[in-house]
Amino acid sequence: MTEVPNPHIIDADTLTGEMRPIRRAVLSLGSNLGERLANLQDALNTLAETPDVWVTTISPIYETEPVDSPEGSELYLNAIVLADTTLTPARLLDRALTIEDAYGRSRSGIFNEPRTLDIDVISVGDKILEEDSLTLPHPRAHERAFVLKPWADLEPSADLPGVGPISELLERSDQTGITRRDDLVIEL
Ligand SMILES: Nc1ncnc2c1ncn2[C@@H]1O[C@H](COP(=O)(O)OP(=O)(O)OP(=O)(O)O)[C@@H](O)[C@H]1O
C-alpha cells in the first residue's frame, strides 16, 4: 500500500528543515542545603523525565568541601549525570534552571550561596559557546575536582572540549576535601 501524504501531520524536522543531532551532555549536580541526597535524586528523576533527554549514567556521590563559598557553608554532595539529548544547549540549560527553581533554589544574589540544588551544564557534545547566558564547556569545570573526579569515574578517557583530557585536569586540580560516599546512592 502506498502512503498518502497527510497535510495534517508534520513533525519537528519538517518545521525546522533539519535533523537535530543527538549529543552527549555532561551535567553536574550539587546540593549543600536541605535534604541533599533527596535533592539530587529529585533532580535525576526530573532530568530523566525530560522529553528529548535520555539519562544513561549516574556517577558515585562525593561529599565535598565548599569551594569559593561564603563562610560557614555546609559540605556539598556532588555527582555527574551523563545523558544523550537532542535539545539545543540553550534549551538544556533552560531545563536545568527550571528544575533548580522547582526544587527550591533561591537566588538572593549572594555569591555561591548555599543551594538546595545546582545543575551545571559541563559540556554538550563538543560544542564550544561563549554567550552571555551560556558558556560551554562550563568555564570553571576544568579546575573543579568535584566535577572532574565523578566524571573520571564514569569516563576516564573523556576530554573537556577545547581544553583537554579530564584525567590531566584532575591531576592538576586540588583534590583535597572530596570524599567518595559509596554509602549514598541515587538511582535511575
Ligand atoms: N555551562 C553553564 N552551566 C550552567 N549555567 C551557566 C553555564 N554557562 C553560563 N551559565 C549561566 O550562569 C548563570 C548562573 O548560574 P548559577 O547561579 O547556577 O551559577 P552558580 O552555580 O552559582 O556558579 P557556577 O557557575 O560557578 O557553578 C545561569 O543563569 C546561566 O545563565
Ligand SMILES: Nc1nc2c(c(=O)[nH]1)N=C(CO)CN2
Ligand atoms: N564543593 C563544591 N563547591 C562549590 C559547588 C559545588 O557544587 N561543590 N558549587 C559552586 C557553585 O556552583 C561553588 N562551590
